[in-house]
Amino acid sequence: MQSNNIDNQNTYDAIVIGSGISGGWAAMELCKKGLKTLLLERGRDVEHIKDYPTANLNPWDFKNGYYNTNIDVERDPIQSGAYSPATKHFFVSDKDQPYIQEKPFNWFRGYQVGGRSLLWGRQCYRFSDLDFEANKKDGNGIDWPIRYKDLESWYDYVETFIGVSGQIEGLTQLPDGKFLPPMELNCIEQYLRKSINENDKRTLTIARVANLTRGWDNRGPCQNRNLCSRGCPFGGYFSSNSSTIPAAKKTGNLTLRPFSIVSEIIYDEQTQKGKGVKVIDANTNENIEFYSKIIFINASTIATSLLLLNSKSKRFPNGFGNDSGQVGHNLMDHHSSAGAYGVYDGLKDQYYKGRRPCGFLIPRYRNLDKDEGLSFTRGYHINGHGERKEWMDRMGEPGFGKNFKNALTTPGPWTIWMAGWGECLPYYENKISLDETQKDKWGMPLVKIDFSFKENEKKMMDDIKETCEKMLLDSGFSYVHAFNYSTPGGTTVHEMGTARMGLDPKTSVLNGFNQMHAVKNVFITDGSCMTSSACQNPSLTYMALTARACDYAYSQLMAGNL
């Protein structure tokens, strides 16, 4: 370090901001390379197994069932839409951590060690060149600085480490990965797989999930309880808590500091580098500075942009590394509100045992080889699941008494529910910004979110309804009902963009290695780096980008370039 007046106690080789799915990966990779790493987390610590208080509870252990109390709903109008008494402790309180919705936007947050990696849907899908080339081909947004070949070996690396179960299908739009044995489709799903393959030449495959079908890395296997979001006492699914953070600790190079809200990145005018970070201790409100050679920002898309915009200096009057003016812009979230539901009158002598923690996937089937002349560009994939109607689905049936009880407690007909997860284009006007006057209780400016889905997404939702309805009708389903829940942005919890990667520093914030164009020792590998959203669930891509960026950062550091 060049500066002599820096307190050695507060100096590390690397600082990672945020301990969620990408921050956990950054911390582990940097620690494994031998760098003394400080992992800063704004929330409390959550230790694997020990801090999963609801993981082993039965339904009758919850006094109010799965209803949130009136008090919870009033205090957390947004978060309570996502949590239940079984998971509430992994969400922030809206009252304590408010934000401003310029248009309706659900910002679901889990501020704790592990972040939302405790709560994620565990779906792991690779992007393909159909996705990486899309912006360049149709002119929306800017070109990705990377292609599939740049990320392929990193996808291999991440999947092999976290454990992903899945079925090889040989599709170009959804590359196969390094899979553990797949989970199994149930009877109705097998039937639908066969039927839509015959009718439409489309593939239905079991979801590819970070749930372990056999023991892996001293975790699992998955016990098919389907209670993942409470935290898994068996380590049956991947989270920072169960995997990357313990691995980072094992190196002896990790310092984990919870309750540490990073308020600013400090810019050093002389070296033109990020010198370190300013931290507010969430409990004591004490201001502390930490310093390092490299900085990884993994605070999650919106919080990362907030941090950049709040880090102003003479060199960066509009926010850290924001020469392009793109920081905060191009916010994306997948839409997942349109789909169809149907009932199948058959296979009545078949059932299942166990609660598989995932459904099925119908990989993208629109605009694959060429623009098909549809009313929208890009595409969507279908997530769904088949099951027999059980009590939750049968309570609306008429009557009461003995016959009603009998129906209620026996399996009803098979049903399929499925919906499209659709790509959202990067629109400059979908953005986050900072409120100039309102601050939170730590003095940080409140985030304003201004986001809406536009024509392309709405046309796509209509197409999802039509194709889902048709697939079910063509497969002999009855009571087929196409729906669009019309949920606001944020609901899919795939927010991304706002500090995008690109080739040109004039139009992007990060280069092809997630390195800031303007500040070479600062890297951003959470969802904010995304140049387009594709339609795949994005966490696997964040992890692969993170591992790749860490490797690059380390080699640059060793070469004396940082």
Added chain:
Amino acid sequence: MNRRTTLKSILALSAAGISSFSAYKWISLNKEVNVNELLSYQSLIAELAETIIPATDTPGAKEAGVSGYMINVLTNCTGKREQNKFVSGLHDLEAYTIDSFDKSFMKCNAVERNIVLKHFEEKGIYSLQILNKINNKFLGQTFFSKLKSLTVEGYCLSELGATKGLVYDYIPQTFEACIPLKNNQKSWATK
């Protein structure tokens, strides 16, 4: 007339209905509910729940302790309007029972209880499905439908309901994707 047009014209009708809704009704639905009053009805609620899910070869709602769950949810997790509707539903039900049988619901036999509940089930139901949906949207669940859904949840989430009325698989370990349905197969208590 296509479905959308039907929906529109029904919505227009409902809007007219709502504007003529009296202020008195609004106030009566938004006043504070006395929790003790709800508690005083616990044994009535337990009997109503038992009429919906009676004991058979498996336990009924009463044995499963469903009324406790129902009162918890009504007290802690239900908006004032819905609470008031539920309490006035209980009043209406008692009034109707006394009119019909000259005694309270608690004193009625099984046949009489069924007649009373049948009346309240039919009262809240339109033959046209879409009207039910609209009614639910603007006025919330009817008393009977709230009573029934709380009973079902309370029963199926209770220890006796889940383990005896249904089958509860605490730690399944494996997932068996396609297995033959057994004779008298109960459905799974959890998804």
